[in-house]
Amino acid sequence: MERDKNFILGVYDDEDVLLDAISKVRGSGVKIHEVYSPFPVHGIDDVLGYKRSKLPIAAFLFGILGTTLALVMQFYMMKIDWPMIIGGKDHAAFPDFIPVTFELTVLLAAFGMVGVFMIASNLKPWGQPRIFDIRITDDKHVMAIDLAVNSSLEESQLSDVLKNSGASEVNFKSFE
Amino acid sequence: MHVTSSVREPLITGGKTLKDVTHDISRQVEAKPSLGWLLAFLFSVGVLLLGSIALVATLWEGIGMWGLNKTVGWAWDITNFVWWVGIGHAGTLISAVLLLFRQKWRMAINRAAEAMTIFAVICAAMFPVIHMGRPWLGAYWALPLPNTFGSLWVNFNSPLLWDVFAISTYFAVSLVFWYIGLIPDFATIRDRASGIRKTIYGALSFGWDGAAKTWSRYESVALILAGLATPLVLSVHTIVSFDFATSVIPGWHTTIFPPYFVAGAIFSGFAMVLTLMIVTRKVFHLEDYITIGHIELMNIVIIITGSIVGIAYITEFFIAWYSGVAAEQYAFMNRMFGPYWWAYWSMMTCNVISPQLFWFKKIRTSIVATFILSLVVNIGMWFERFVIIVTSLHRDYLPSSWAMFYPTISDIGVYLFTFGLFFTLFFLFAKFFPVVNMAEIKSIVKSSSEKVIK
Numbered sequence: 001m002e003r004d005k006n007f008i009l010g011v012y013d014d015e016d017v018l019l020d021a022i023s024k025v026r027g028s029g030v031k032i033h034e035v036y037s038p039f040p041v042h043g044i045d046d047v048l049g050y051k052r053s054k055l056p057i058a059a060f061l062f063g064i065l066g067t068t069l070a071l072v073m074q075f076y077m078m079k080i081d082w083p084m085i086i087g088g089k090d091h092a093a094f095p096d097f098i099p100v101t102f103e104l105t106v107l108l109a110a111f112g113m114v115g116v117f118m119i120a121s122n123l124k125p126w127g128q129p130r131i132f133d134i135r136i137t138d139d140k141h142v143m144a145i146d147l148a149v150n151s152s153l154e155e156s157q158l159s160d161v162l163k164n165s166g167a168s169e170v171n172f173k174s175f176e
Numbered sequence: 177m178h179v180t181s182s183v184r185e186p187l188i189t190g191g192k193t194l195k196d197v198t199h200d201i202s203r204q205v206e207a208k209p210s211l212g213w214l215l216a217f218l219f220s221v222g223v224l225l226l227g228s229i230a231l232v233a234t235l236w237e238g239i240g241m242w243g244l245n246k247t248v249g250w251a252w253d254i255t256n257f258v259w260w261v262g263i264g265h266a267g268t269l270i271s272a273v274l275l276l277f278r279q280k281w282r283m284a285i286n287r288a289a290e291a292m293t294i295f296a297v298i299c300a301a302m303f304p305v306i307h308m309g310r311p312w313l314g315a316y317w318a319l320p321l322p323n324t325f326g327s328l329w330v331n332f333n334s335p336l337l338w339d340v341f342a343i344s345t346y347f348a349v350s351l352v353f354w355y356i357g358l359i360p361d362f363a364t365i366r367d368r369a370s371g372i373r374k375t376i377y378g379a380l381s382f383g384w385d386g387a388a389k390t391w392s393r394y395e396s397v398a399l400i401l402a403g404l405a406t407p408l409v410l411s412v413h414t415i416v417s418f419d420f421a422t423s424v425i426p427g428w429h430t431t432i433f434p435p436y437f438v439a440g441a442i443f444s445g446f447a448m449v450l451t452l453m454i455v456t457r458k459v460f461h462l463e464d465y466i467t468i469g470h471i472e473l474m475n476i477v478i479i480i481t482g483s484i485v486g487i488a489y490i491t492e493f494f495i496a497w498y499s500g501v502a503a504e505q506y507a508f509m510n511r512m513f514g515p516y517w518w519a520y521w522s523m524m525t526c527n528v529i530s531p532q533l534f535w536f537k538k539i540r541t542s543i544v545a546t547f548i549l550s551l552v553v554n555i556g557m558w559f560e561r562f563v564i565i566v567t568s569l570h571r572d573y574l575p576s577s578w579a580m581f582y583p584t585i586s587d588i589g590v591y592l593f594t595f596g597l598f599f600t601l602f603f604l605f606a607k608f609f610p611v612v613n614m615a616e617i618k619s620i621v622k623s624s625s626e627k628v629i630k
Contacts, residue, residue: 015622038194038364039618040391048388053396059404077320077329086333099338099415103345106404110349114356117397118382121390123359127383136386137364139194139618 003148006174007033008158009132010167012141015041021143021165022047028161030153033144036136055113055120062112063105070104071097132173143167187281187620190464194618201610201617202365204460206373209607212459217603224596230589231306239309241586247579248569252587253303254419255561256594259444260300261343261416262437262557265409266445267293268350271357272405275398281473283616284465288456289449290354291609295601296448297347299594304339306590335418342415346408353401356394359384360615413441420564426507427568430495436488440557443481443527446474447553452602454547456611465612468541475540478553482531485560489528503573511567515580519563526556 010025012018018041025032026049035048045052074097078084083091118124133142145158153161159170192200209217234241244251267290274282308314316323318340320330330337362381369377384390417433450471457466496508511520530552534540539549571578605611 035388036386037388037391038198038386039360039615040395041388041619044388045392050389050392053393055393055396056400059400073320074332077327078332082326082328086331089333093333096333099335099411099418100332100341102407102411103338103341106408107345107348110352110401110404113397113400114352117356117393121393123382123384123390125379125382128378129363129383129385131367131385134367137360137367137384138198 003146004175006147007132007144007172008147008155008162009169009171009173010143010145010162010165011133011135011169011171012143012166013139013168015141017166018141018143019043019047021162021167024165025143025145025161030145030158030161031149033146033149036132036142036144038137038139038141041141055117058116059109059113063109065112066105066108067101069108070101074100130175133171144173185467185469187284187467187469188465188617189467192464192621194621197614197617197621198364198368200462200465201361201612201614202368204606205365205608205610206368213603213607217600217607220596220599220603222596223592224600227589227591227593227596230586231593234306234586234590235311239307241584242590243582243584243587245579245581247572247577248566248581250569251562251566251581252583252591253307255558255565256591257300257303258416258437258561258565259558260296260303260594260598261413262441262444262561263448263554264293264296264300264346264350264445265413265438265441266449267291267296268346268353268405268409269442269445270449271353272402272409275402276406280620281470283620284462284467284470284612285449285453285474286616287354287357287609287613288453288606288611289445290350290357291605292448292452292602293350293445294347294354295598295605297343297350298601299598301343301347302590302594302597335415335422338415339419342412346412349401349405349408353398353405356397356401357613357616358609360386360394361610361613364614365610410438413437425568425572426501426503427511427564429504430492432488432491432495436485436492439481439484439488440527440560443478443485443531444554444557446477446481447550447557450474450478450546450550451554454543454550456606460606460611462612465617468543471543471546472537472541475534475546478531478549479534479540482527482553486528489524507568507571510571511563514567514571516563516567516570519559520567523556523559523563526552527560530556 010021012021015037018035018037022032022035022044026047032048035044037044075092078097079092085091089096132144133140136142143162145162147155147158150158155172162170188197190196230241242251242253244253267286270282270289271286274286305311305314308317315321318330318337358380359382362377363384363386366374366377366381414434414437417437420428421430421433423429453466454471457463493508496504499505510516530549533545533549539545566581570581
């Protein structure tokens with residue numbers, strides 16, 4: 001059987017039941033493909049074993065880039081390229097450069113991080129998500145299990161594992 | 177496990193389930209426009225068109241169309257600018273600062289407040305742009321672009337230039353913050369829709385899939401954006417206040433300006449949020465999501481910031497006296513008893529006295545009283561900026577050049593134009609975008625609703 005095509009889905013109504021279920025399902029040796037929810041469920045990363053996102057690091061690096069560009073730009077323009085005396089101040093009036101430096105740091109950090117987020121999560125206006133169950137943007141949580149990845153277990157065994165974990169429904173979904 | 181103290185008031189009333197949340201918020205987007213909405217929208221477009229006559233006249237003839245003179249070179253334009261920027265402070269404060277403080281009541285109002293912020297900042301930015309006289313050349317004056325003067329750069333020592341960077345960064349970051357929050361809700365609407373609507377909301381939702389991994393990244397993006405937006409929101413009005421504080425005009429040259437302006441901005445921003453939300457909750461039947469509790473909490477923010485503003489007014493007076501500078505002392509006496517006394521006392525009444533009424537629980541939990549007082553605060557805050565700007569300029573160091581400022585029809589018209597723009601954008605938002613953040617509300621249905629679902 002090919003991977004990433006045929007899935008068994010456990011549908012959950014409640015986020016706390018879902019969190020328990022994830023631990024139970026993983027505990028019984030089943031590999032979960034992904035869990036889909038209508039809202040962010042707190043603590044789901046831990047039970048799924050996801051590592052902390054590295055996006056804050058991206059934000060920090062873009063922020064540093066913003067600080068550097070802003071300072072280089074201002075010193076180059078005011079001190080090197082066309083020095084002018086304004087209000088008797090030093091050409092390189094460092095304290096005066098702080099506001100613009102701060103703003104550009106924030107701007108680059110925010111846009112850089114959001115850009116990385118968009119790319120990492122494959123978010124784009126023409127993006128077509130694979131929808132396992134239309135209700136995951138309404139009121140249901142869905143746990144998707146790839147049948148090919150868990151081929152050591154029978155479909156009926158997987159179905160039992162899901163039902164015992166508190167799933168209100170168990171469905172199958174295949175993608176072309 | 178969710179544990180919520182029993183003394184906490186529920187944030188969502190009416191025993192709502194997750195499905196109810198989706199339904200209650202999405203139905204506004206999906207329904208045909210109501211007659212009331214259509215009339216209100218057409219009225220705003222009418223105001224916009226009427227105001228654009230004044231705008232076109234100003235652009236065609238020049239800034240001479242305004243009531244400015246040699247003495248009062250800044251008046252309604254900058255007053256309106258500071259007023260709109262101030263209003264634009266509540267949205268990001270609610271979504272960023274209250275997120276960092278884990279205040280869950282923000283979830284019902286942050287979407288609309290952020291939309292308000294973005295539209296208010298657009299209105300604010302109109303004024304400095306128009307005041308350039310030839311806005312089509314404005315990019316050369318406001319941005320460090322190479323030019324044919326041998327690259328004579330913009331002046332990075334000027335607070336006016338800092339303002340360009342502050343306002344545009346604030347606008348851009350607020351817009352991104354707002355849009356990131358909208359993506360999951362657009363996906364909800366996409367999954368309920370069909371046909372062309374599905375295509376449009378599908379594109380707006382950026383192919384959101386609701387996966388746990390995506391939510392995890394989304395949460396960390398929201399947290400970092402909040403962390404970045406918090407100092408940003410404080411920096412914006414600080415830098416706006418530098419436009420005045422770094423000059424040597426009596427009444428402007430004070431170190432109290434940055435915190436005083438920031439408090440005033442939050443004060444007026446919350447007042448505008450209340451004005452808009454009280455109407456929105458009524459029209460869209462959102463009483464279960466935006467409860468009296470939410471209104472009361474916002475009124476408490478108004479008491480705090482209003483009192484800070486009041487103390488700032490008194491401090492300014494004390495320091496004017498204590499400094500022993502005659503020009504400074506005169507500027508403040510002139511505010512109180514000079515030809516603009518009515519503006520000064522309107523400001524004092526609206527900003528210092530009226531918000532103190534919110535100490536009474538009956539008043540701060542009354543929708544009618546809150547609505548009226550929110551309008552009063554907005555009027556008061558407009559007068560505050562007018563008082564600071566015009567009364568300080570009209571009688572400066574040289575008595576032979578003392579003058580009065582009288583607004584012209586163009587001044588009024590351009591202000592009307594921004595009102596038309598603001599409400600046109602807000603009504604479009606209220607109709608076509610989900611006005612309450614559904615995904616965030618759903619995350620607290622279990623812990624903060626009246627009836628815990630089983």
